[in-house]
Amino acid sequence: MYDSICKFIAIEFSEDIATWLLGKPISLTELKPPELSSEPIRVDSLIFLESDELVLHLEFQTSPDQDIPFRMLDYRVRLYRHDPQKEVIQIVLYLGENRSKLVNQTVFELSKTSHEFEVIRLWEVPPETLLQSKDLWSFAVLSQGKNRETILRQISQKIDEISDPREKSNVTASTAVLAGLVLDQDIIQRLLRKDIMRESVIYQDILSEGREEGREEGREEGREEGRHQEGVNLISRLLNRLIGQIPPNLTQKIHDLSIEQLESLGDALLDFKSEEDLQKWFEENSEN
Structure with a gap:
């Protein structure tokens, strides 16, 4: 849910990100060489930004992950292969407060190998x-x-x-x-x-992603089924962002709705504050 938001902020406002994290307003652009995306490692939100002198590698995490130290080493080696001359600054930013010792790890160690990176726990930032x-x-x-x-x-x-x-x-x-x-x-x-x-690029991106998923499904399943799947994907994505992860029983209820009912739910969901509002909508609108 949060990966696209963090990536949007980091790329659109890279100079402010640099001022905060590096202490100076450096102009940065997104770096996307193929060697950094081959055999990708699962991560919440991974961003590479570069200037003429350095590469800023950012990872935004909503929760701890024991694989992060190795991932930092792995991407550091890939970045060295991309450009051996550039300085690389790697920072993991934890979004949600967590007491796990994993959020304090800043070193990967293996036999004679040791690699350091930075960690920022947002709940400790003034x-x-x-x-x-x-x-x-x-x-x-x-x-x-x-x-x-x-x-x-x-x-x-x-x-x-x-x-x-x-x-x-x-x-x-x-x-x-x-x-x-x-x-x-x-x-x-x-x-x-x-x-x-509703007028934001971020909100429109959510809508666009939902429609695109529906189109992909539609190419395989036929026009009418594709329209229905498009609606299900879009509604599910919006609900997950507005009221949190939808439980399986409600997910199935959404899938069972007709196209007309999905459109009705789409009109109503922006007023939802909790899962109870979705439950109430089903009670009032779903066919018995």
Whole structure:
């Protein structure tokens, strides 16, 4: 759920990311050489950014993973193969607070091999650090502090001051999604305007991905079945982002809906705050 948001922020606002992580506003562009994607290793969100002098390798993780130290070494070797001359800075950013010792690991060790990388636990970062730039506000709600609702309210007030509609909608949408890691949906929806979120590139990307999945299914299963699968994929993707992972029993109910019912659910779901709202919708709209 969170990988596309983090990648969007890192690529679109790379200079602010560099200022925060590297201490200077370096102009960075996305790096996508084939040797970095061959035999890909599973990761929540993996981004490579480069300048003339260095490569910034970022991994955003929602939870600990014991394979991360090895992954850092593996990608460091791939980056060396790509360009032996460039400095490489590798940073793992943990989004959700976790007490596992894995979130403190910064070294991979194997016999005579040792490789170091950096780790940032967002819940230990002072919110003031992230509130200095509007392009980092989305991460601020995950930062240090006991009252994250207060932080989200501060972000909401700052968002209201953004004059550019596109920028405003993107910051709103990315903040809403990341806030879902630490706050209830009713709080998020009370503080952030859904109508602004709908206009964001991020929200449109969710819609586009759902439609594309449906088209792929449709090519194999026929036009009518494809339309239905497209609707199921789209509705499921949106619900997972708005109210969290949908349990199997409700997933099956969504799949059993007709195209007309899927359209009706699509109109209603942006007002949902919890799984109970989805259950209530089925009670009121599904055929007996």
